[in-house]
Amino acid sequence: MDTAVVKESPKALGTVQMMIGVVIFFFGDVLKNIVNGVTVHSYITYWGSICFICTGALSVSSVDWRKQCVMKATLVMNVFSVVSAVLAVILFSIDLGPSSFRAILCKPCFYQLSMYYCQLQLKQVLGTIGVLLVFSLLEILVSIAMFVLTWKARSSIEIL
Secondary structure, three states, X not given: OOXXXXXXXXXXXXXXXXXXXXXXXXXXXXXXXXXXXXXXXXXXXXXXXXXXXXXXXXHHHHHHOOOHHHHHHHHHHHHHHHXXXXXXXXXXXXXXXXXXXXXXXXXXXXXXXHHHHHHXXXXXXXXHHHHHHHHHHHHHHHHHHHHHHHHHHHHHHHHO
């Protein structure tokens, strides 16, 4: 494998991990103010995003400090990142279920205008959770790719 790819790809992927973590954190903060659900009560948007940010920072630093302990820590954090992203996908999917928010947000009422605002808020909540689901799926792919690259770089260090 080309050394430039092994040297520069972890920096780019680590930066992507940190950006995904920041986006999930802020979307989760917005979601917390709108509705109560499984996602909000589990705090997955907070501890998951902090895990992604730490993993990304460790991945970027592992390129500059090519020590074996840093590489092993990066591998372990990428595994934690994959696990938390899978849990996030499961929790977001539960919240996107057919009856999760509809019963809470849109109770039958007599005023047509309030029903319109209820439907509008429901669309905003489901859209926000959908965006979080897409970012969590992306985080799974990035973490797996980062794990593979770190594993290959770790093997080349042991040979030296």
